[in-house]
Amino acid sequence: MSVTSSTNLESQLTTTWGPNNSYPDVPLVMSGYTSRLWTRESQPQFWSKYQVWEWLQQVMDMNQIDASNIPLQNFDMDGHQLCSLSYQDFIRAAGSVGPILFHSITDLKWSGQYHVDLGQQELKPELDFSCPFPDVSYPPGEIYDSLTHPLAPVASPTPSSPDIKRSFSHQVKKHNPRGTHLWEFIRDILLNPERNPGLIKWEDRTEGVFRFLKSEAVAQLWGKKKNNSSMTYEKLSRAMRYYYKREILERVDGRRLVYKFGRNARGWRESDK
DNA sequence: GTTGCCTTTCCTGTTT
DNA sequence: AAAACAGGAAAGGCAA
Incomplete structure (x- = not known):
């Protein structure tokens, strides 16, 4: 098994996704739902x-x-x-x-x-x-x-x-x-800081505010998951904006690359209290 | 085959 | 000037 392509992103991920992810033979090959x-x-x-x-x-x-x-x-x-x-x-x-x-x-x-x-x-x-x-x-x-x-x-x-x-x-x-779904994908990156190589970070954990640090990298990962190599942040963000209406996300005005989970987003809250 | 959901793609205009 | 943001419009993919 080999890495199918060697983009910067992939090499970055395979090396930075965390020390405990030593699956050198398991590259980011995944085709959609398969x-x-x-x-x-x-x-x-x-x-x-x-x-x-x-x-x-x-x-x-x-x-x-x-x-x-x-x-x-x-x-x-x-x-x-x-x-x-x-x-x-x-x-x-x-x-x-x-x-x-x-x-x-x-x-x-x-x-x-x-x-x-x-x-x-x-x-x-x-x-x-x-x-x-x-x-x-x-x-x-x-x-x-x-x-x-x-x-x-x-x-x-x-x-x-x-x-x-x-x-x-x-x-x-x-x-x-x-x-x-996309928002779940985003959420799950956030919930795994130890495996999140600086892609997205919480701005306000309790309020559910987060910011993309590497927007294009996230888009590429999303694309990989969907078996779509042409995914971009621009397209991903359009999908994100559709979430406003459904209240899965709330607008955060004036802050670039910042989003906030809305009332219909579940599973992101801090568990301990 | 139709429908509905969830994007994806493209685009034009605006804001930072 | 470049990157993001905003949404409209339409198409795609998939499952029920």
Whole structure:
């Protein structure tokens, strides 16, 4: 496997995305929604702390629970530790959200195993989608690719049920129709400062104000995610401006490259309180 | 095949 | 002067 192209951006990213992203053989190759190829680590038992964190964000997001409702620090652990928690442990760690989390992780453990069998050989994108939690297992260096993916999509309040799991190859991926939305992509870069090589930074964390530091670099990453090599900040920003109307973003007047999350943007708030 | 959502692309004009 | 910002308009891609 090799890096398909070697733009400045890519070399920058592969080197600056953080010391713990040593996936030299996993360049930023991803084609649109088929980027969720990383099933080899689809089993939560093997998740890193970061992946655990990501899973948390998604479950909260999916269930429309404000992340500040639970002490995320209680989940400062890797997948192995997470999987060893009992139902009661989840209750202790997350209160009323505990059961939801427990349920989710139970499903994932289950389907992770299942998936391994499926995926012995080379996994094709189609197969990846069969993973109920496809994006969770991407390599750490690719946070911008998948932070927000579709957690197991559900219409019901409690997303992960054994039923869903069993028929995951069909249902589960349906929800987040087109994968991560732009604002989620932006949010997820912001939420991962350790892996965000100076692309975007918070201006006011509690108010949700942030600023693009490398607008074109972000645009390129977005384009990469969408398999669109001609993405530019100009075009990306047009999409951002459409968010004003939907109140996913609020205008910040007079400050270039500065945006603010609006009432309809979820999952960006600081979790601890 | 149609529809709706979410961009993407292009463009003209304005502001910083 | 260059880079951003503002939006309108239309097209594209995708899933339901």
